[in-house]
Amino acid sequence: MEETIFAKTQTTFRTSCDQCGLSSVCLPIAVDPEDLYRLETAVNRGQKFNRGELVFKQRDRFKSCFVVQGGAVKTFIVTEDGEKQVTGFYLPGEMVALDSINTDYYSCSAEALERSSLCEIPLDRFAEHTLRIPGLQHHFFQLMSQEIQKSQRMTVLLNRKTADERLATFLLSLSKRFGRRHMSATQFRLPMTRNDIANHLGLAVETVSRVLTRLQKQKLVQFQGRYCTLTDVNGLTNIAHAVNSPYECRG
């Protein structure tokens, strides 16, 4: 039933939280069986979204965070001046909307990149939950800290890295994250378009294309359309963590 080498995006979703396989994200919320039961009744599991559908919309009233079960999601903000900026990609096991917790409105929109399944975790009455479930608060603080740190690493990426370094970093990040969920870390399908990647990394689409073909020529990766095989993780790592600053070294 499992698909071949490439990470499958639409799997059969389990009906109980403790079998979901994403326990490291949600289950710390529920430490004892009673909590687990409450969690299961509170959480709205396995909502499906088609490619292009919005999971939530910037400026809508904040209601829930979402955990990706299958598929993939991108978040983006639209700035005052109408610029669209992809702020993140979310893969199975990752939680979306942490940036909006305890604010009144969603601070970004989230859109399914392919047919996806998400768990909705209602957090509008967050305070009550935390009183009931002791570990919950700590867990969410941790998730939010990570989100800040992720965003700061992004800042470094954009500030200090060349196009090649950005893309190597990006591919390795996907690899690591797929790997964490027991999917292949070296062979996967990119759920997003080159355009999304370019936007996210602050590059032109053309540059993304050029760099990817260049990395391919260097035998570091191989592409067949969206399908991606990392053939030399070390090589990529070397590029990603280039010892020096963007402009004074290359090669």
Added chain:
Amino acid sequence: MEETIFAKTQTTFRTSCDQCGLSSVCLPIAVDPEDLYRLETAVNRGQKFNRGELVFKQRDRFKSCFVVQGGAVKTFIVTEDGEKQVTGFYLPGEMVALDSINTDYYSCSAEALERSSLCEIPLDRFAEHTLRIPGLQHHFFQLMSQEIQKSQRMTVLLNRKTADERLATFLLSLSKRFGRRHMSATQFRLPMTRNDIANHLGLAVETVSRVLTRLQKQKLVQFQGRYCTLTDVNGLTNIAHAVNSPYECRG
């Protein structure tokens, strides 16, 4: 006693929290008088740091957040590959180290940009505090959400804006933040070097210099060394929110 037009950095610090003038940051933590008393005993007020001194250091055990009372602080991270990246500047009334809450270690270092005074808010036993003070958790979640959103705006800035737009945005941000604290929003001293600005905005120092003189020639700002006078806020706003993307429009 008040200094002239320029925001004073070393003021006489009050001894009680409710007179501190930063109430919007700290006092939501303490909603009733008893809480206030607890807060005053818990918080370590008015610690002084000289220019260049570290308030806390990346990878040190996380202990406290800090609120800037007077002066200014920069935070920076050092990446695996030895790059230094200034992640933020913190002015009076702003809280530092939110990105480290509920993590084991500080995720960045904080350094005083001039002689500064900070309030230390011990949060290592954060969970107990939140049980005792109901509003505390909500308040901190809010602060952290803001921090994430700030970081995301930074991403947009770095991704989509030219050097001119970045600097206009930067100056306006300082202006707004000084203004919030009842300091002049149009005349202030930059507490950081051009180098810090350049690093933070992902530019070369030379570019910062050139752009600042350019903005000066356009009569939008005026500089005397670190002293800065915004002479045309609207003009700056126009540049900061340039209607189109960096490269297809200029002027």
Added chain:
DNA sequence: AGTCTAGATTGACCTGTGTCATTCGAGGCG
């Protein structure tokens, strides 16, 4: 199968911003 469209690739060219090198100015100190 044939058509359509959105996404991806590739080449030619251009420009914003980085690098290098030099000069200038101001604050700290013997």
Added chain:
DNA sequence: CGCCTCGAATGACACAGGTCAATCTAGACT
């Protein structure tokens, strides 16, 4: 007071990556 150092400003030049334009590819639909 002059020396020293660090930060800032400015000019000459180089190049990474953007723009424009054309072509190719692969699903989606009739």
